[in-house]
Amino acid sequence: MGTVTIEIDGVSLEAETGSMIIEIADDAGMHIPRFCYHKKLSVAANCRMCLVDVSNSPKAVPACATPVADGMKVLTNSTKARIAQKSVMEFLLINHPLDCPICDQGGECELQDVALGFGNDVSRFTEGKRVVQDKNIGPLIETDMTRCIHCTRCVRFGTEVVGMREMGATGRGEHMEIGTYIEKSIESEVSGNIIDLCPVGALTAKPSRYKARAWEMQSTAGVSPHDCLGTNIEIHHRRGEVIRVVPRENEKINEVWISDRDRFSYQSVTDSERLTQPKIKKDGQWQTCDWETALTHVCDQLNNIKQSEGVENIGALISPSATLEEMYLTQKLMRGLGSHNIDHRLRQVDFSSQFEAPMFPGMEFDIDALEDMDATLLIDADLRREQPLLALRLRKSTRHGRVMSVHSGEVENNFKVSPNVSVPASDLLAQLQGIVAALIEQHKEVSAELTELFVDIKPTPDQQTIASELRINDNACLLVGQSALEHSKSSHIRWLAKTISDLSGCAFGELTAGANTAGGYIAGALPHRLSAAEESNICGWNTQQMLQKGLSAYLLMNTEPELDSSYRDAARVSLLKSKFVVMMTPFAKGEFLDYADVLLPIAGFTETSGTFINVCGEWQSFTAAVKAKGEARPAWKVLRVLGNLLELDGFDYVSSQEINAAVKERFESTTDARVGHFQRPDSLESGGEKPRPLSMYDMDSLTRRSLCLQMSVQGQDNWRRDQIEHLVASQSLPETESPDSLINLSASSAESETASLQESSDA
């Protein structure tokens, strides 16, 4: 691509051929008003707001749809441009209601801003404004379709970015409406982004509607706690209350999008019942107490059990979405006590290759490299459910590249997948072995041992295709999905995947559970390794052993093993049977009320500082946006005090940054040599099974307690509906209202609002 020189408002600028005037102006920080143009969407050029004056053109031209040419002279503020922009603004305001004071978008509305700059103070239009019936499109997005200016950003987002066309423009001319035509809820798991895209108040966030004005809120940068990408978010809060969560642009990770659970899961910390004081169970009754009593009680009990049953009967389970600091201190506490029973791998079933695992499982290439892949193999990955934003990224690659998938169970992708091999979990190994066999056939230099191992396997045509696509394309990768790790033969799957990557030369990536599996590995929240993968001379029990064989005492760090782990029933039994369970949780209600003995209130999402390490190994630290509720304290502080009370060494940290620095120092002094590589097994394995994967909004304690997510279409799909409803019902809802009646309520209120709008326009 060559470059040309253009001039905008007298400033000379270099521009790539083929780029549009508006892009060059944006890069140079020169503002051209616009509504329909968005850098991540196709050019529609239908709002006409960006009309500019270009030399030698008799009429003003749209800056978003006019490619640059050498020597072009653009004036964004000449009389011609000004008249054109003012005229467009006048047309847009013909039908747009002028009731900004009662509109939720007021104060952060693109139309409002542009009208201030380009609108007239008096309208020449005296006819009645058109009124459009609002649509109920689900519990996440509120509609005010009379405000819609038909920029079609939401429609293009669905078509181009998500690949699910749910919104459209029906009708014609003055009767054109944006919507779904029939009453239906939006099903996409990234639908909330249309709230940000909408330049006016037509689409606003339902849960945070009318809660605060844009200028009243403060913003704190955060990192989403739901998946291994480390999606960047901004937390908007007012007077210590989180109001909403919006995306923070990071081209390397989440571009400008976030998934619905990133956006709406904050509801669990703002709306569900929170644990605000420590509690101790006495004679089966929960009694509130102060911190000192609770922590002394915990120390006494742990010491007692250590004396009477031995320290190997104490264990800690940690949420894979706990922060690096929480993970590090929890394992330090347990190891200080003398126990190596520590794990954050709650969904893992097969631990046989844990000594061969890398420093941390993850992707060997950047997230943004995914969109340039010419061939991608997904191994038991359900991206839309597990890492929704990765699905959007990969979808981009299908414009030129090919995505192939081998998976167990039902997986619905929002892009074309071919071959798309769906098999029972027990056949997954055989499928991957077929691909390896195909690669061995196509390859010339393969070790005799490997060839020998696969000599009996005859690849199918699909397997041949997958093998050759991965081998031929330079830009190729494979991704082992999060749920592949839940397979009972996941060690063999990982070895096969690694072998496919080695033989084909494609890049290797593993997707992990929670927001901080990498952090869990690096912090040493593992039974067999200390922090920074230092070898431990004692190997403690893993999740499976702790929950199936049972322990006398458990420390649960922000996890509900009966829901979070792959050992639900065993977890229930073991936890009920054990003598002492310490639950560190931000929540007041849950099944843990039955099995726990002490509840320690910890700061929830948005309330604690910490660090998540994403799947590519990127360390992202964040600060607390708001203070924790009641007497709840950040978990790292609780662990620090607990460590000191237990008279353990090295618990004198005064900030989470100090803990982070300690881990980082250890991490940086490590060499890769310490870490093993997957070993070739003596024989090929077969069969295996997988627990039913968790639903999208059942993956952690936050999504489970977010009322709006549970009411959404994806939330209704939860197969553990009864348990979820139990959790959601514990929120402060009026008793008579089931979630269903809430949905209806919101629908009827939408109607009455339309009615009142109609009245006002009639008047």
Add this chain to the structure above:
Amino acid sequence: MSSEDPKRLTTMISAKAIEEIEHWRSKYPADRKRPPIIAALKVVQAENENWLSEEHMKAVADYLDVPHIAVFEVATFYTMFHLKPVGKNVISVCTNLSCMMCGSDKIVEHLQSRLGIKLGETTSDGQFSLKEVECMAACGGAPMLEASEIYHENLTPEKVDSILNDLGWEA
């Protein structure tokens, strides 16, 4: 996402109609799924007493493997598609710029008073429906209307009367 049976349409309309849709579909490249929507909707409407129900539109979408909304968009854009039951004769009267300037208001008024219905309504005997439509590319003969797929141009109230008489309107 819609995962309804793509073959559902075949149980809703005749085999001959399906054949006709296939005829139109074959005219476009296989990876272009949206072009045959108009033709398919016309065929389905003709088989269904001249109107399209939501179910029909969804079935067409599933049959052509396009999102439901893509069919809704087409069906609501073109005034030749009727989204609720209509009478035996549909009178589509243009009120766009050229026709309006040549007196379509009077024509509409006359039609409404003769038929005793408003725009968008159907006579109680189910014989006539009156519909306001956008430009039908006959501005040279404005004002104009279309009745049973025949254009009538340069309308006057008298001419409208004779059209109605020809179509069998008694009242």
